[in-house]
Amino acid sequence: MARAYKSESLAAVHESMADLHKIGMLDTKTMREFDQTCLTKVLELSPTAIRRIRTKAAVSQAVFAAHLNVTVGIVSKWERGEKQPRGPAAKLLTLAAKHGLETIA
Numbered sequence: 001m002a003r004a005y006k007s008e009s010l011a012a013v014h015e016s017m018a019d020l021h022k023i024g025m026l027d028t029k030t031m032r033e034f035d036q037t038c039l040t041k042v043l044e045l046s047p048t049a050i051r052r053i054r055t056k057a058a059v060s061q062a063v064f065a066a067h068l069n070v071t072v073g074i075v076s077k078w079e080r081g082e083k084q085p086r087g088p089a090a091k092l093l094t095l096a097a098k099h100g101l102e103t104i105a
Helices: 008-022 028-038 047-056 061-068 072-080 087-099
Strands: none
Touching: 008 028, 047 061, 047 072, 047 087, 061 072, 061 087
16 A cells, blocks of 8 residues: 655655665665654544544445445444544544545545
8 A cells, every 4th residue: 555645745755755765865764754754644533533434425334344444343333432443444544534535445
């Protein structure tokens, strides 16, 4: 999966910095710190926000679950507030919240 950046300009700058790192003009520690600055931060989404992402895309819980590679039961628990998304699912939900479900389709 391609990296998701805060903006297109940060993606371009990151590509330039990565090239500098490859030729040895930027040390690994600085590159790691720069990576963390550029990447999209995971949002802590409320049950209402998760439901809003799904309904805005006009998809069922089953289709939404398929996009996120989770079970329908997990989506249901997120939307009821019984569980909180973690790991890759949380990142995918953040991207869907910011850019629409079609970005992870």
